[in-house]
Amino acid sequence: MPADDSVLPETKESLEQLKLMTERIPGMIFQLFRSASGQLRFPYLAGNATLVREGERRLLADDGSYAFERIDAEDFPRLMAAIERSAKSLTPLAMQFQLHQPCGEVRWISVRAQPEWRCGGTLWHGLMMDVSEQVAHEAHLRELSDTDELTGLANRRKLMCRLDEEISSARRHGSPLSLMLLDLDHFKGINDTWGHLQGDQVLEDLARLCQQQLREEDISARLGGEEFAMLLPVTPLSHCLPLAERLRKAIAAYDFGIGQGKVTASIGIAEYRLGEPRDAFIERADRGLYAAKHQGRNRVVSEP
Ligand SMILES: Nc1nc2c(ncn2[C@@H]2O[C@H](COP(=O)(O)OP(=O)(O)OP(=O)(O)O)[C@@H](O)[C@H]2O)c(=O)[nH]1
Numbered sequence: 001m002p003a004d005d006s007v008l009p010e011t012k013e014s015l016e017q018l019k020l021m022t023e024r025i026p027g028m029i030f031q032l033f034r035s036a037s038g039q040l041r042f043p044y045l046a047g048n049a050t051l052v053r054e055g056e057r058r059l060l061a062d063d064g065s066y067a068f069e070r071i072d073a074e075d076f077p078r079l080m081a082a083i084e085r086s087a088k089s090l091t092p093l094a095m096q097f098q099l100h101q102p103c104g105e106v107r108w109i110s111v112r113a114q115p116e117w118r119c120g121g122t123l124w125h126g127l128m129m130d131v132s133e134q135v136a137h138e139a140h141l142r143e144l145s146d147t148d149e150l151t152g153l154a155n156r157r158k159l160m161c162r163l164d165e166e167i168s169s170a171r172r173h174g175s176p177l178s179l180m181l182l183d184l185d186h187f188k189g190i191n192d193t194w195g196h197l198q199g200d201q202v203l204e205d206l207a208r209l210c211q212q213q214l215r216e217e218d219i220s221a222r223l224g225g226e227e228f229a230m231l232l233p234v235t236p237l238s239h240c241l242p243l244a245e246r247l248r249k250a251i252a253a254y255d256f257g258i259g260q261g262k263v264t265a266s267i268g269i270a271e272y273r274l275g276e277p278r279d280a281f282i283e284r285a286d287r288g289l290y291a292a293k294h295q296g297r298n299r300v301v302s303e304p
Pocket residue numbers: 150183184185186187188189191195196197198199200203224225226293297
């Protein structure tokens with residue numbers, strides 16, 4: 001093709017620079033057009049070749065469906081709704097979604113785009129970034145902040161979140177929900193006799209025992225010190241009671257490395273009452289625990 005003499009050298013240079021830059025940015029810049037009939041296409045796409053390959057760009061210029069087919073099924077309706085909202089109100093499109101790569105890998109993509117009316121449709125000008133590493137890092141941090149360091153169980157913060165979720169589920173479906181609060185008996189004596197490290201080992205073993213004794217959907221947490229909680233979704237008190245008894249017996253029979261029968265636990269249990277605030281539910285289980293301690297320890301008590 002002959003050189004276009006009508007383009008000034010400095011314009012040519014800045015166009016070259018722009019091309020070079022867009023090819024190297026860690027993401028893509030794009031225009032997305034939605035016609036009045038709802039058809040989507042990408043008139044302009046430039047940037048990181050790993051997200052969209054060279055050959056695909058030409059395809060996508062005429063028909064965007066190829067790219068939208070690769071969006072994760074869970075995220076697809078949310079993205080479509082966001083596009084719809086953005087087009088209607090002409091407000092920026094902003095969301096994250098998972099994109100399935102042809103190699104089978106799934107990447108997290110963040111998109112930001114500004115819409116405008118154009119030729120009877122909506123034209124977005126935007127950028128997409130691969131934020132997979134950031135999403136994984138955030139998930140890791142979340143897990144750390146939700147986990148008890150010593151036992152690897154959920155911590156108090158996480159238990160409270162799960163409790164709120166399970167209470168709202170119980171309210172919605174009218175399903176039963178039970179809570180166990182467990183506290184080791186005379187744990188101070190174990191620390192004093194066997195040392196703090198052995199005490200830690202008891203707590204770790206106890207966490208494992210709790211998880212072994214319960215179902216996968218039950219949530220075990222360490223609330224702090226030697227106090228643990230087990231949340232049992234879809235479980236009435238009549239089922240929770242034998243489970244708590246089984247756990248209590250398993251603890252009393254287990255050799256935590258200091259001889260059988262040296263470690264016992266008291267357990268308070270309660271079933272959620274519809275409409276009851278979360279803290280009142282916890283308080284009833286706690287009253288059961290207090291009563292179990294008061295009645296001589298190594299027992300399960302449900303308080304009304
Ligand atoms: N090893 C170890 N000990 C802990 C940890 N957290 C709390 N403790 C100890 O747990 C003990 C709890 O003592 P208390 O609250 O008097 O309760 P207890 O001795 O179990 O007596 P009762 O609950 O009345 O049966 C204290 O000695 C704490 O130092 C921990 O992470 N590791």
